[in-house]
Amino acid sequence: MNWMRWVAMTGLWAVLIGSGGAMADSPASFLETFNAEARSAGEGPGNPARGQEFFNKTHGNEWKCAACHGAVPTGKGEHAVTHKVIEPMAPAFNPQRFTDAAKVEKWFRRNCKDVLARECTAREKADVLAWLISLK
Numbered sequence: 862m863n864w865m866r867w868v869a870m871t872g873l874w875a876v877l878i879g880s881g882g883a884m885a886d887s888p889a890s891f892l893e894t895f896n897a898e899a900r901s902a903g904e905g906p907g908n909p910a911r912g913q914e915f916f917n918k919t920h921g922n923e924w925k926c927a928a929c930h931g932a933v934p935t936g937k938g939e940h941a942v943t944h945k946v947i948e949p950m951a952p953a954f955n956p957q958r959f960t961d962a963a964k965v966e967k968w969f970r971r972n973c974k975d976v977l978a979r980e981c982t983a984r985e986k987a988d989v990l991a992w993l994i995s996l997k
């Protein structure tokens with residue numbers, strides 16, 4: 862399948878899921894999962910303002926999330942080391958984001974380890990995702 866067609870189809874899915882039940886992996890379904898995990902750890906649901914702050918500050922190491930993804934990731938980012946272009950993170954600007962559990966898990970794990978020297982908690986992931994979803 863060619864790339865444009867795939868993007869168009871995933872975009873269509875995002876619309877369908879947004880307007881109906883969340884059967885497939887979508888930004889909303891990941892947020893629901895992270896919120897539920899955060900709640901069972903005794904913490905509140907994701908908060909966009911907290912997510913923005915988290916994304917834009919360092920956590921002991923040299924990098925912040927924004928170093929590669931940009932301060933407001935509605936546009937393209939650039940890898941801090943390789944300078945490779947990184948497509949926008951906000952789902953409204955990139956319908957491929959948060960549609961693939963393997964990808965979401967892999968990159969949260971890797972990037973959180975780089976930035977925080979540990980994995981992110983469910984609440985931290987909920988905060989970041991709540992913020993990314995709020996960017997229109």
Ligand code: HEC
Nearest residue numbers: 924925926929941947948958959960965968969972973976
């Ligand atoms: C050193 C550069 C770098 C830093 C710092 C970084 N990322 Fe990433 N991130 C990447 C790259 C590279 C990818 C994979 C390429 C892509 O998906 O465009 C990625 C992908 C992701 C994805 C996958 C989303 C999806 O569904 O496609 C998530 C989630 C993510 N990053 C979150 C974060 C968070 C949260 C932080 C801060 C804790 C962070 N990143 C910091 C480089 C970085």
